[in-house]
Amino acid sequence: MTNKNNLFPQLFLRIAIAVTMLSAIADRFGFWGKNSAWGNWENFEKYTKQLTFFLPESLSTFSAYAATFLEILFPLMLILGFKTKIAAYGAGFLLLIFALSMSVALGIKAPLDYSVWVGSAAAFLLANQEKYSFTIDNLTNKK
Incomplete structure (x- = not known):
């Protein structure tokens, strides 16, 4: 059983990881305006190429799209509490x-x-919970 004292901190952790990841998505599409790190897709692609200097350019470009897709997918799954363990592990590895x-x-x-190590560790901690509170998973698992 889930410890009653764990219900809201666990929910807060799920939302914090998700919102943080979605904020990076908003940044690369220019939603943060002057307060952005990249501000647009082109700058984000350049940054991705800098981080993946060891890859051929086509794979580097693909990694920008793949990372963006996963940075949208895992946070949405975490917010909804859908396949929460998979989403948490996915976010942790990403x-x-x-x-x-x-x-x-x-x-x-x-x-x-940018607290990327902390975000990864937090996601792995979340992934190792036995049960999740306030999730679609709980609704679909009830008998």
């Missing part, structure tokens, strides 16, 4: 890949400044 790529390409300071 953020781990980002952290490692940023560390190699830009140095360790970049992923630390």
Whole structure:
């Protein structure tokens, strides 16, 4: 059973991870205006190519699209509580890949400044919960 004291912190963690990831999506499409890191897709593609310098250009471009797709999919799954464990593991591995790529390409300071390691660790912590509160998973698993 889920500890009653764990219900809201777990929900808060799910939403915090999801909103943080969706904020990065909003940034690359210019929704944050002057407060953005990339501000548009072209700048995000350049940044992705910088992080994936070891890949051929076509794979680097593909990775920008794949990362964006997954950065939309996993947070939406987390918010809805749909396949929550899979979404949490997916977010954890995706953020781990980002952290490692940023560390190699830009140095360790970049992923630390953006708390990418913390986001990855938080997602893995969430993935290891026995049961999730306030989820579609709970509605579909009830007998």
